[in-house]
Amino acid sequence: MDRRLLLGLSLFLCLFRLQGQEGESNFSVGFNYGFGSEFNNRNYTFTNHFYKAQLYYRLKETKKFQYEILVQPEVNFGTHQLLNFYFVKPEEPDYIEKRAKYVQLKDVHEYVLNIGFLIRKPISARFSFYLLASVGPMITDTETERMSDGFAFADVLAAGFSAKVQRFQFDIRPCVRHVSNAGLGSSNAGYNTKNIEFGVSCSL
Template sequence: MPDLFFVLYLNRILKRFMIRKLLLTLLLLYVVKMNAQQDNSRFAVGFNYGFGSEFNNRNYTFTNQFYKVQLYYKLKETKHFQYQILLQPEINFAKHQLLNFYFVKPDTPDYEQKRAEYTQLKSVREYVLNCGFLVRKPIGKGCSVYALASIGPMITDTETERMSKGFAFADVFAIGFSVKLNKVQIDIRPDVRHVSNGGLSSTNSGYNTRNIEFGVSYGL
């Protein structure tokens, strides 16, 4: 009887141990799965704010501030680099003024009236949908640098001496620095931007600006 009692007692201890071991194993597998899902997340969504102005130019002034929604998709990741595509709906609020009225030449129809009109300070609003390609290089735990090039269609609501009202294109080249904390990523991004209508209208001098953006994104 004592031997039977001892065997039953030992069997109970072993069962408890096996149950605990099984639960611990399941918990460990769950944690590994969650980490794998986090590492393999391909999508992120974010928001950027930026501002800038034209390169030094004696003919005109152009200042702008803009807001972007950032939609990221990770195409591929290697040992040293990560490749992403990016969709960027944007609204841009700008101020523009012609400084050199001789920019409007006498062969322009109603050139005197246009000189008087264009030399007034104007508010310009732009609606943009840029598509970009981003190459990222990790430089430490949670930090990375990257290069970004994007292009997309744009609608501008104001005619100026440099560009017609309506359809145009926005081209952007940027470099950036990111810090990632869990799923949250913080960005700082200097960039240069060119806007023109691609020759679709006779007025197509366009704008060239230097900007800086600040953003935050979240991995889905």
């Protein structure tokens, strides 16, 4: 975590230097906080809250739309519990022990680096709507009946609303999130959650 923080601060300072040399920049940096839970599901519960750094880069701007790339380092704190222990099948090795283990309430920590593509539609000089799709690698520290610990992927689809005040932009962003490991681990049912994020960013 220390290396990632150092890398992020170095990038941030480099961007400010570029801004001072070249004038108006296509870059913005920001911070989001969000929370959510699984869709109604009889097999498990999953609630989460998360923190995201935001690095925006405006690729292109036309009369009607803006196109942006978004890089999002994220730390996600989840709470998971198996409700339906029959989800663990008898054909699995040591299934009785696994059922007893998985029905316990667990804390799940996820470390994610999502890369997203954003299409923004300005509706005035201050307000805009946007659509966002992102995907990226993730490390999770806790094994559950739905997913092995270790390497996985996080996919997010979101729609957002932004309000701009001078160099600052304030966002509200409902989203849906799917997490799985693409079959790389022994368990790959994954989680599906509905979330909402609130954020602020600053144009460099």
